[in-house]
Amino acid sequence: MKFEKPVPVQWIADFIGAELIGNKEQEATGINEIHKVTAGDISFVDFEKYYSASINSAATIIIINKKIDCPDGKTLLVITDPFSAYVKIVNHFRPFEPATKLISDSAVIGKGTHIQPGVFVGNHVTIGENCLIHPNVTIYDHCVIGNNVIIHAGCVLGADAFYFKRRREREVQYDKLVSCGRVIVEDDVEIGAGSTIDKGVSGDTIIGKGTKLDNHIHIGHGAVIGKNCLFAAQVGIGGKAIIEDEVILWGQVGVSKDLTIGKGAIVLAQSGVPASLEGGKTYFGSPVGEAKPKMRELAWIKRIPEIWEMVNKNKKD
Amino acid sequence: MKFEKPVPVQWIADFIGAELIGNKEQEATGINEIHKVTAGDISFVDFEKYYSASINSAATIIIINKKIDCPDGKTLLVITDPFSAYVKIVNHFRPFEPATKLISDSAVIGKGTHIQPGVFVGNHVTIGENCLIHPNVTIYDHCVIGNNVIIHAGCVLGADAFYFKRRREREVQYDKLVSCGRVIVEDDVEIGAGSTIDKGVSGDTIIGKGTKLDNHIHIGHGAVIGKNCLFAAQVGIGGKAIIEDEVILWGQVGVSKDLTIGKGAIVLAQSGVPASLEGGKTYFGSPVGEAKPKMRELAWIKRIPEIWEMVNKNKKD
Amino acid sequence: MKFEKPVPVQWIADFIGAELIGNKEQEATGINEIHKVTAGDISFVDFEKYYSASINSAATIIIINKKIDCPDGKTLLVITDPFSAYVKIVNHFRPFEPATKLISDSAVIGKGTHIQPGVFVGNHVTIGENCLIHPNVTIYDHCVIGNNVIIHAGCVLGADAFYFKRRREREVQYDKLVSCGRVIVEDDVEIGAGSTIDKGVSGDTIIGKGTKLDNHIHIGHGAVIGKNCLFAAQVGIGGKAIIEDEVILWGQVGVSKDLTIGKGAIVLAQSGVPASLEGGKTYFGSPVGEAKPKMRELAWIKRIPEIWEMVNKNKKD
Numbered sequence: 001m002k003f004e005k006p007v008p009v010q011w012i013a014d015f016i017g018a019e020l021i022g023n024k025e026q027e028a029t030g031i032n033e034i035h036k037v038t039a040g041d042i043s044f045v046d047f048e049k050y051y052s053a054s055i056n057s058a059a060t061i062i063i064i065n066k067k068i069d070c071p072d073g074k075t076l077l078v079i080t081d082p083f084s085a086y087v088k089i090v091n092h093f094r095p096f097e098p099a100t101k102l103i104s105d106s107a108v109i110g111k112g113t114h115i116q117p118g119v120f121v122g123n124h125v126t127i128g129e130n131c132l133i134h135p136n137v138t139i140y141d142h143c144v145i146g147n148n149v150i151i152h153a154g155c156v157l158g159a160d161a162f163y164f165k166r167r168r169e170r171e172v173q174y175d176k177l178v179s180c181g182r183v184i185v186e187d188d189v190e191i192g193a194g195s196t197i198d199k200g201v202s203g204d205t206i207i208g209k210g211t212k213l214d215n216h217i218h219i220g221h222g223a224v225i226g227k228n229c230l231f232a233a234q235v236g237i238g239g240k241a242i243i244e245d246e247v248i249l250w251g252q253v254g255v256s257k258d259l260t261i262g263k264g265a266i267v268l269a270q271s272g273v274p275a276s277l278e279g280g281k282t283y284f285g286s287p288v289g290e291a292k293p294k295m296r297e298l299a300w301i302k303r304i305p306e307i308w309e310m311v312n313k314n315k316k317d
Numbered sequence: 318m319k320f321e322k323p324v325p326v327q328w329i330a331d332f333i334g335a336e337l338i339g340n341k342e343q344e345a346t347g348i349n350e351i352h353k354v355t356a357g358d359i360s361f362v363d364f365e366k367y368y369s370a371s372i373n374s375a376a377t378i379i380i381i382n383k384k385i386d387c388p389d390g391k392t393l394l395v396i397t398d399p400f401s402a403y404v405k406i407v408n409h410f411r412p413f414e415p416a417t418k419l420i421s422d423s424a425v426i427g428k429g430t431h432i433q434p435g436v437f438v439g440n441h442v443t444i445g446e447n448c449l450i451h452p453n454v455t456i457y458d459h460c461v462i463g464n465n466v467i468i469h470a471g472c473v474l475g476a477d478a479f480y481f482k483r484r485r486e487r488e489v490q491y492d493k494l495v496s497c498g499r500v501i502v503e504d505d506v507e508i509g510a511g512s513t514i515d516k517g518v519s520g521d522t523i524i525g526k527g528t529k530l531d532n533h534i535h536i537g538h539g540a541v542i543g544k545n546c547l548f549a550a551q552v553g554i555g556g557k558a559i560i561e562d563e564v565i566l567w568g569q570v571g572v573s574k575d576l577t578i579g580k581g582a583i584v585l586a587q588s589g590v591p592a593s594l595e596g597g598k599t600y601f602g603s604p605v606g607e608a609k610p611k612m613r614e615l616a617w618i619k620r621i622p623e624i625w626e627m628v629n630k631n632k633k634d
Numbered sequence: 635m636k637f638e639k640p641v642p643v644q645w646i647a648d649f650i651g652a653e654l655i656g657n658k659e660q661e662a663t664g665i666n667e668i669h670k671v672t673a674g675d676i677s678f679v680d681f682e683k684y685y686s687a688s689i690n691s692a693a694t695i696i697i698i699n700k701k702i703d704c705p706d707g708k709t710l711l712v713i714t715d716p717f718s719a720y721v722k723i724v725n726h727f728r729p730f731e732p733a734t735k736l737i738s739d740s741a742v743i744g745k746g747t748h749i750q751p752g753v754f755v756g757n758h759v760t761i762g763e764n765c766l767i768h769p770n771v772t773i774y775d776h777c778v779i780g781n782n783v784i785i786h787a788g789c790v791l792g793a794d795a796f797y798f799k800r801r802r803e804r805e806v807q808y809d810k811l812v813s814c815g816r817v818i819v820e821d822d823v824e825i826g827a828g829s830t831i832d833k834g835v836s837g838d839t840i841i842g843k844g845t846k847l848d849n850h851i852h853i854g855h856g857a858v859i860g861k862n863c864l865f866a867a868q869v870g871i872g873g874k875a876i877i878e879d880e881v882i883l884w885g886q887v888g889v890s891k892d893l894t895i896g897k898g899a900i901v902l903a904q905s906g907v908p909a910s911l912e913g914g915k916t917y918f919g920s921p922v923g924e925a926k927p928k929m930r931e932l933a934w935i936k937r938i939p940e941i942w943e944m945v946n947k948n949k950k951d
Contacts, residue, residue, distance in 0.1 A: 136471075174846050270589040297936065300942075304618070471830070509796060510832070533850060551852055563807070
């Protein structure tokens with residue numbers, strides 16, 4: 001997330017109550033998770049093993065829970081609980097704005113777009129031209145919808161990322177990382193009834209141009225879906241997964257988070273994808289493998305009793 | 318879909334810009350996909366290998382992308398892109414009618430039926446007597462609901478078929494087959510919260526009398542579900558599947574398109590059904606097999622290390 | 635379900651048309667399924683094999699389809715169809731109350747709670763303080779929501795239990811057990827978009843304090859979910875399952891009804907849980923087993939061709 005205007009780093013330090021080390025004249029231009037940071041961003045780190053990756057990332061300002069040497073030109077904000085400080089900044093710059101009616105006054109809706117009854121369009125939402133939004137859809141604040149998009153009834157775009165920090169010592173153990181990313185739906189996308197697309201934690205969840213989603217599909221926070229993909233019903237995609245162009249996922253496929261499925265891959269129904277897949281191939285199984293060897297495995301399983309018999313016969317000879 | 322009144326075939330030819338071959342005096346009474354056509358229907362074909370099946374089907378008028386001999390009494394409409402011509406006709410005779418309020422004036426709602434707040438009832442919808450439609454349900458145009466039907470909150474009936482023609486040469490590759498079928502829910506059906514039932518491409522998606530669906534169920538376009546079926550939560554049924562009477566599907570079962578599950582079959586939880594199943598039996602697995610042999614397979618898998626040991630022992634002897 | 639005030643058993647007998655045996659002075663204080671009964675409750679039994687369990691349960695009044703000896707101090711209500719009699723009582727004491735607006739006048743909503751547009755809050759619902767209910771959520775009558783709860787768009791809380799008695803001799807075979815339990819969501823719970831939580835048949839479905847549910851989750855009737863659990867998207871939990879504290883279920887896991895998953899268990903994605911699991915372990919597979927042996931099984935399957943070759947070689951030697 002980028003701020004509307006640059007914020008002096010000293011103001012941030014005072015706001016969260018952190019000790020400021022390094023460049024005191026910095027201006028923060030946004031706030032992001034480590035994998036999304038660009039120059040000017042605030043990020044945070046609270047595990048020693050990620051210190052190095054974090055302070056050497058593109059982030060300009062790092063909220064950290066230990067006083068360490070600050071690289072030239074960067075700023076460290078030292079505080080006991082960087083996670084909570086990050087959440088405090090997000091809540092300040094992207095506060096929840098309660099809605100009082102179904103279509104927000106701050107939403108921008110393009111020419112030729114028709115919005116059916118019962119649709120919620122949140123604050124600062126942009127919808128392009130010639131779209132059709134069917135009844136009882138919910139579009140949370142800050143979503144961006146392109147042109148010629150069809151969204152079927154009951155869909156939810158922009159719900160919060162499912163992202164928590166566990167604190168085993170507390171009574172309520174899961175601490176919510178308040179998300180400030182957006183959902184971006186590009187032109188010519190169609191989204192089936194009852195599907196949900198979560199916003200990114202700090203970056204954007206993207207549905208690429210011309211992609212078609214069937215019903216009951218779940219797209220996790222920050223996932224990036226390519227162009228001209230086809231997902232059948234009840235597919236689930238984990239957070240920050242990257243699905244390249246022209247990927248076809250059949251019904252009930254589950255895809256784990258933080259992986260890449262290469263261009264043109266086809267994953268057969270009910271398969272489970274725990275790790276990255278090369279493009280251009282067909283896959284099957286849970287966990288998934290290439291479809292042909294997987295099918296042969298199934299045939300081999302049926303032959304175990306035959307092998308058993310042979311082994312016993314060999315024994316007797 | 319049947320037209321409200323017969324349409325001269327010459328009018329159709331002019332409307333889509335096709336060359337008319339064969340019977341010029343024909344009247345079209347409807348438009349349908351090849352597997353649903355009856356006499357009087359317009360259908361289309363754009364693959365040479367389906368030409369013969371198409372012109373020998375019950376369809377009276379065939380939109381086709383090659384000039385071939387026309388059987389007696391039929392009419393061919395020759396045009397470069399039959400798919401787009403078919404879509405143009407559907408859009409003309411079944412245009413999208415934007416709604417301005419939650420319950421359409423053209424909907425017919427029976428005596429004793431109660432519709433809770435937030436429900437959308439589209440144009441030309443019929444709902445029978447003594448039904449209970451819970452909040453935030455969406456019923457698209459032209460759906461037909463019987464008597465004593467209960468539809469739980471958040472359900473979506475009549476969303477578009479998930480059916481596209483791929484045109485790899487275009488930037489936006491998936492071309493939507495606009496659907497004009499209906500959803501028909503027979504008497505005494507109950508549909509669980511958040512379920513979705515898509516309309517047929519040209520025919521009807523049917524939920525048979527007395528069938529009970531749990532939550533998050535997806536029924537694809539043109540599927541025909543028999544009477545007294547029981548589907549547990551998160552089941553998905555592909556397009557045009559035929560599920561005969563008294564079939565029981567447990568949770569998260571996935572059923573592929575274009576197949577038949579015979580009367581009284583039971584499919585255990587999380588199974589995947591890629592092809593037709595005989596009735597009266599119990600099935601399990603992904604892909605599915607009869608349950609007992611499948612369970613034995615699982616037991617055999619656990620014995621592979623034992624077989625391995627025996628084989629190695631045989632070797633040493 | 636407990637009645638608002640005690641009801642004389644003779645009134646119940648007259649209301650359902652049953653013969654009263656045993657203690658005629660009893661007062662009924664509630665009505666419950668056999669696994670939920672406490673003293674004062676009416677319960678029912680219609681299978682001979684459950685007679686003994688039923689009349690020896692904590693229930694004070696048993697509706698039964700055979701005249702048998704009544705234990706001291708209890709009351710039997712003898713009638714041909716106990717199931718229908720039970721349903722008649724439920725419908726009388728917990729009648730459906732049609733809503734006329736989105737937020738019921740009888741709902742109690744705590745300080746600092748914000749309800750977004752399009753939300754349905756039924757009769758006698760209680761929502762605590764500082765909650766955020768996103769658009770198009772449906773909360774059926776009698777649900778109880780704690781403090782600091784976030785419910786994302788499109789969720790459905792309190793839909794009917796999916797519970798039917800099959801009567802094969804009838805045209806409409808499935809007879810609905812009208813449910814009168816509630817959904818109770820404890821403090822600090824977050825529920826993802828499009829999730830559904832059914833009410834209990836007679837007891838309560840409970841989501842424990844601090845538990846976080848992702849999108850498209852189904853929680854069946856009467857399930858009891860512990861504290862600080864984490865369920866990823868598209869998980870399904872069967873009726874009356876007990877999930878103890880701090881259980882983690884990854885995406886698309888299916889859990890059968892009437893079982894217990896022990897504290898701190900982790901179930902990997904797409905697994906199917908048909909029976910109870912001990913706490914503190916990690917599980918995988920459909921049907922599920924401990925993860926490490928299951929992974930070894932998968933490795934062994936890949937070695938079957940190698941075993942086959944060795945067996946054939948042994949044979950030739």
